[in-house]
Amino acid sequence: MQVRYGRILLRFWKNSMLRELSFRGHFVVNIITQLLWVAMTLVFIKVIYMRTSDIRGWSEHQYLFLLGTHMLVTGLFETFFFTNCWRVSELVRTGGMDFILLKPANTQFLLSLEQIDYSAMASLPIAVALCVYGVVEGGVQLTWGKTALFAGLIVIGVVLLYSLVFMFAVTSIWLIRQTGLNNLWFYVVSVARYPSEIYRSFLGGVLWFVLVFIVPILLVANLPANVMVRTFEPMQVAYLAIVSLIMLGLSSVVFNFAMKWYRSASS
Amino acid sequence: MSMISVNNLRKTYRVHVKPEGLKASLKGLFRRRYKEVRAVDGISFEIEPGEMVGFLGPNGAGKTTTLKMLSGLIYPTTGQVHVLGYVPWERHHEYRRQFALLMGQKNQLWWDLPAMESFRLHQEIYGIEDARFRRVQGALTELLDVGKLLHQPVRELSLGERMKMELIAALLHSPKVLFLDEPTIGLDVIAQTNIRQCLREYNRDEQVTIVLTSHYMQDIEALCRRVLVISHGQLIHDGPLSDIIDRFATYKLLSLRFANGDWPEGLDKIGEIIERSRPSVTIRIPRDQVADRTSELLGKYAIQDFSVEDPPIEEVIATMYSTATDRNKHQRHCDGGSECNNTTDSESNMANA
Structure with missing residues (x-):
């Protein structure tokens, strides 16, 4: 069973690769825009750290590592899931979901993993480079345990982001048109790339509380970065892992419920 | 098995009734009107x-x-x-x-x-x-x-x-x-x-x-x-395609080709003429009169060639759809009233056929 899903996944990736190769320019343009974005962010950070040596306890190297971690999580999500989530609304509106529903395999699996956006992978090497730079320049002692925990948290973070965005995408089964997904993702990305501490004094910490405990998107980059280059609370790690799993389960419940309302547009 | x-x-859809005009549409944002559409009944x-x-x-x-x-x-x-x-x-x-x-x-x-x-x-x-x-x-x-x-x-x-x-x-x-x-x-x-x-x-x-x-x-x-x-x-209808013709085609098409190259007068009394192309003519004749009319014509005129055909299936089906539509309207219109007994009867006959 698992073998068959593995083979389906490989075929999805292969077909996506074949398609990507037929649009060669796409990949190059994406790398260039990614590099520009990173360059701008680095300038922004540099400007801030010219006037201060820490932001709420984060040194410049630690912040660069946080930025790398953030790019890693969001880059992985965009590579594997964003296009698929984005397509849900399109598939509902045009009735293209029909063909996925007809197949003898888990519908959520087929829907969530069919496309892979290789061009979004462009940010991954840059992300790794930022992390390495942050570790080396910051003089952080690496251990196997820390690295493994870091990697695990990256996966957990991607799972959480997927569950949240997918559930949002699924609402298009009722709303038919759902174009808010791009905006939602933009907000998630923007919010999660700063140290979580900066939200603490804002609005009496209400926003911080919501983004850490209710919809813990602030932890997605902050927590793995803390694990690696600062200190961390094991409770937070357990909390994020549990919430991610619950959200993943919830996404499946929501999806199966929503599919009863699917109307299969047009003939 | x-x-x-x-x-x-049965499948009933609830469809949002979209009113015309911007003002009505704005109202529709707050208070939506729905109607039920019976897609499969x-x-x-x-x-x-x-x-x-x-x-x-x-x-x-x-x-x-x-x-x-x-x-x-x-x-x-x-x-x-x-x-x-x-x-x-x-x-x-x-x-x-x-x-x-x-x-x-x-x-x-x-x-x-x-x-x-x-x-x-x-x-x-x-x-x-x-x-x-x-x-x-x-x-x-x-x-x-x-x-x-x-x-x-x-x-x-x-x-x-x-x-x-x-x-x-x-x-x-x-x-x-x-x-x-x-x-x-x-x-x-x-x-x-x-x-x-x-x-x-x-x-x-x-x-x-x-x-x-x-x-x-x-x-x-x-x-x-x-x-x-x-x-x-x-x-x-549930049955062979040919049954549709038997049940729903009310007429046949009679094509005649006259020996002397011209049509005689008075053909339109026999049936509705639907096509003329000298020396041939096609006449629409009610099904139950086909035998009588044909022998009448063969006896009266010098006919070189003739054929009797069913109308094209598309036309029969179109007739059938429109009959069904009329019946449907009628039925919904009087909705179980006493004069509708006929309709209901014919409905059940059809289903049994």
């Missing part, structure tokens, strides 16, 4: 293994909605359906492994890739072993004569070629039940014939049960011994 059994199936039928059944009806009659319920894409409002012993909308993997739905208006092949890559994906999803995949895919490719096109991106194929590829994709896992929703729509005559041929051979060789909707009467005539006609969500 039947392959497909449908019992009193209590139909029942059984289909046996290996049967090839045509589904006829005007646009919006409920054909596609019925096929979608049989495929488990949408849930019915009420009623039971069993296909291969499964309830379709429970979406069991085991059921989905054994049927296929082909839709002429939608495509499932990856647009930018050669069809072969999509076939390979189907192989993985349906878990078809290599040897069998090669055999089935080879046979179908040969049957439809598309071997040269397998490695060309689907977006570069013509509509007919693409439809053939879609058909192959739908048949790769050797389904036992095949639902076809307008498989020949928009295709030229040659491609239509090819697809028909393929379906006929496939049905014969593999004993596949096929349910087919189409607006092209040739599809139905060529393929289906049995026809279900649906109108306004209700089944108005």
Whole structure:
């Protein structure tokens, strides 16, 4: 069973690769825009750290590592899931979901993993480079345990982001048109790339509380970065892992419920 | 046991009534008005293994909605359906492994890739072993004569070629039940014939049960011994295509060719003249008068050649649809009132026929 899903996944990736190769320019343009974005962010950070040596306890190297971690999580999500989530609304509106529903395999699996956006992978090497730079320049002692925990948290973070965005995408089964997904993702990305501490004094910490405990998107980059280059609370790690799993389960419940309302547009 | 059994199936949609104009639309944001649309309104039928059944009806009659319920894409409002012993909308993997739905208006092949890559994906999803995949895919490719096109991106194929590829994709896992929703729509005559041929051979060789909707009467005539006609969500005919003519054609067409090269006077008293092209004429004659009128004409005039034919099936079907529409309106209009007894009677007669 698992073998068959593995083979389906490989075929999805292969077909996506074949398609990507037929649009060669796409990949190059994406790398260039990614590099520009990173360059701008680095300038922004540099400007801030010219006037201060820490932001709420984060040194410049630690912040660069946080930025790398953030790019890693969001880059992985965009590579594997964003296009698929984005397509849900399109598939509902045009009735293209029909063909996925007809197949003898888990519908959520087929829907969530069919496309892979290789061009979004462009940010991954840059992300790794930022992390390495942050570790080396910051003089952080690496251990196997820390690295493994870091990697695990990256996966957990991607799972959480997927569950949240997918559930949002699924609402298009009722709303038919759902174009808010791009905006939602933009907000998630923007919010999660700063140290979580900066939200603490804002609005009496209400926003911080919501983004850490209710919809813990602030932890997605902050927590793995803390694990690696600062200190961390094991409770937070357990909390994020549990919430991610619950959200993943919830996404499946929501999806199966929503599919009863699917109307299969047009003939 | 039947392959497909449908019992009193209904599907009602709640449709948002969109008022005209901006002001009314704004109001509609807060207070929406809905109306119920009965897309499928209590139909029942059984289909046996290996049967090839045509589904006829005007646009919006409920054909596609019925096929979608049989495929488990949408849930019915009420009623039971069993296909291969499964309830379709429970979406069991085991059921989905054994049927296929082909839709002429939608495509499932990856647009930018050669069809072969999509076939390979189907192989993985349906878990078809290599040897069998090669055999089935080879046979179908040969049957439809598309071997040269397998490695060309689907977006570069013509509509007919693409439809053939879609058909192959739908048949790769050797389904036992095949639902076809307008498989020949928009295709030229040659491609239509090819697809028909393929379906006929496939049905014969593999004993596949096929349910087919189409607006092209040739599809139905060529393929289906049995026809279900649906109108306004209700089944108005279930039987051979020829029965439709017997039941619904009220007249025949009599063509005459006169020996002296000209028509005599007074032909319009015999029946309505629908075509004149010297020295021939075609007259529409009520069915029960055909024998009398023909012998009358043969006795009176010097006739070189004559033929009696049924009207074209398209016309008969059109008459049938409009009768069904009138009846439907009438029935809804007086809604169970006493003078409607006739309507209800004829309704039940039809269902029994």
